Amino acid sequence: MDEDAGALPPKHQFSEWYNNILWRAEIMDVRYPVKGLYVWYPYGFAIRKHVYQRLRDLLDRDHQEALFPLLIPEQEFMKEAEHIKGFEDEVYWVTHGGTTPLDVKLALRPTSETAIYPMYALWVRSHADLPLKIYQIVNTFRYETKQTRPLIRLREITSFKEAHTVHATWEEAQQQVETAVRLYKEFYNGLCIPVMISKRPDWDKFPGADYTIAVDTIMPNGKSLQIGTVHHLGDHFSKTFEIKYEDASGEQQYAQQTCYGISERCIAALLSVHGDDKGLVLPPKVAPVQLVIVPITIGKRHEDVIASARSLEQELRQAGFRTKLDTREMRPGAKYYWWELRGVPLRLELGPRDIDAGKVIAVKRTGGKVSFDREDIKSGVAGVLAEISDAMRQRAEEHMKDRLCSVISIEPLTAALNDGKIAVVHWCGGRPCGDAIEEKTNGSILGTDVRSAYVPSTEGACIICDKPGKATLVGRVY
Template sequence: MEDKTDALPPVSDFSAWYNEILRRAEIMDVRYPVKGLYVWYPFGFSIRKHTYNMLRSLLDADHQETIFPLLIPDHEFMKEAEHIKGFEEEVYWVTHGGLSELDVKLALRPTSETAIYPMYALWVRSHADLPLKLYQIVNTFRYETKHTRPLIRLREITSFKEAHTVHCTWDEAAGQVEEAIRLYSQFYHSLGVPILVSKRPDWDKFPGADYTIAVDTIMPDGKTLQIGTAHHLGTHFSKTFNITYEDLAGEQQLAYQTCYGISERCIASVISVHGDDTGLVLPPSVAPVQVVIIPIIIGKRKDEVLAAAETLCSELKGLGIRVELDLRDMRPGAKYYHWELHGVPLRLELGPRDIDSGTIVAVDRFKQKQQIGSAAEVPALLEEIQKAITERAEASMEGKIAICTTIEEIRTAVESGVAVASWCGERDCADRIEAETDASLLGRELRGKHAEKVNGNSCVICGREGKGALIGRSY
């Protein structure tokens, strides 16, 4: 389905590049006849599969996977006041079954607190049942009225990983929020995607949470993309849904809860953070094809070359590598173009001369060429590529972050990235920062090395002592 006649727009024209790469590299088809709903092409789905399998294996260490229903009856959905307020404008409602009207309207889950917690109220009996840590990977729905965009702003989020935990104490729940952020950091590291962690201001937290910690990355156009959140729910929901446990003394106690989620924005970040003017650049960890073999077939030695290429292919499969042998009747150049567009980390070329010299030409996605002796060298090469892709993305993100001491500096910085500036913590000052820079205050940076450069400085608005906050334009 790719189109070889036109060049891909450059990444510097990010919006055009993003739309084109989704189509040409066969990630998502945007032509589905409902706004905000998109179709996964099989190649895109395969990136999704490898990515979510990695997320699963991280979570499975101490969570259990499950599935709860999509449809939430309105009486449950409407129980928690802040939560309703946060979601009422973006919930889809099922009102009819067959030809008749339903007695009870059913919400399509925008997130599953109100589907899961009535069951938790039944399941949690005693302190011995806690902590309880479940997750599901499901479709969720938001009636988005803003401009929709594949993988980023959707009406059907096809791949929402949401975890929901229950604990005996507030502190344990806070520890779980920390643990969630640690897991997410590990996950994004394995995707080579650098992140910023911040505590969202109180007025920007999840509806029904004590506080929210968010994970963002910076896109090529300098805008931030929120790619994960973890919420301390305190007892907001356990009060509403009556989730209590019997403590060691035999007393009933309200339980403390957390939830944390990642959507297919994780795929959007992999595509956007690594991609270049030639196409996708996929880290080996999630590339559907990690290595492509291109036989260079010239004249009489065709059979010999094909046999050698097939042997190489089996050897790589034997090493657990996802490899493709490209035998299509096309010029090698056209094949290079195809696989570079699809972000394949490593290309191996094999022709008569290579057979004679007992070597293989290895070309990475950045067109660095070298000769290798055998398949056995490939795993180490892929590790190097994974590392190079990660370092390149980290350097690129650091280049988009500016330490600022004045509103003017922030205004300039958010044109092309994220500003770090001292903020006193008050809403009035945050509002003024946002109004004067046309950007959002993401919150105080946590775990990062940027905030410490301005911690203790005067707030850029009021001059009182402040701490480092992240400010940027957000998707």
């Protein structure tokens, strides 16, 4: 047998593995002839659909979904000084309508604050209108100058979920930040992706924010990937865009705002964190196909087996499982590899022997084979899918634990980063020391106020200046 037939590059060659799996598993076609723009294949898009449906379900508890325009007039975009500084090098401008130059240039949103907040100024009148919690899921454009990478660094972010909230007080907005962080933790827990939550250093916060809380995960090569951010905007934008409300005593007050976002980087994390040498491994909750039934048809039993498989499929589908019956003219082994590559959590095998014995064989994508009695199939499948989720979550958490370490001086820190680790150090919080850490290690400060089960929130002497410092995450980043 040819062991190499159809093999992926091994996952420890992560970059090759990643590029390869995107087209082999039909997630993205990278051949679109514009830098930084990629095409979602139907299968990739189906994964996206299920992931974003989960996000919608979480947000819909107390947010409303809306939709704002893609184009932002120049004068609105240019209102908030810090915000402009943060984005002006990355903005695409629409300058013509047909052949006619436009009087007012239009920006393709790199993010939507300046599209949404002029409208919020009209919508918010009184304290009774607050809190206002709205989100949208849209595409955004950023003229990235660094190397682009599918799902990770894009010129068109096709799947940007951004929420924008308005509150009466700074404290309420702060509480909303915490609520959003909890919501993101829940979201990623559902995807079985462990995260590190920290407060970004001041120079790395969102342009125009009081502070930024970031959600990061660790990729297989040890680099951290930012997969969510939550910003307390204070009154920066409300003052710029005149978002005011009348409080209970009849006074006009500037509103306090937050915004928070997640992009298709969550899909990059989903694929990368769980995948293995055979291909994708998808959590049952978001797998487009949760169960694939592979009928084993031999000679005369063909019709018999197919009929049995169809009734099995129908029963499972009615029970609410996303089920696929694979009746293609291929050998069973070829189908196994096909579905394993695509990350289907559970494979059911049904052949003459099983039918005669009243059994169904189930093979978990995470490893292991079980045999169900045909009549118990529904509860059996439900149980095994739950086991798969647990196994995935545990495996991913162990990977994260392995990648985290604590160091107390610069040389070991550099060594740890070179070794593909994310390190916890003590840092005084000062910019000069922060710059020194980043320069000496070629790494980045992810943040302080770390919230992770694996990172103790100790205090200690700053790794550079020896003054009192707080636990700080340092790593190489995407």
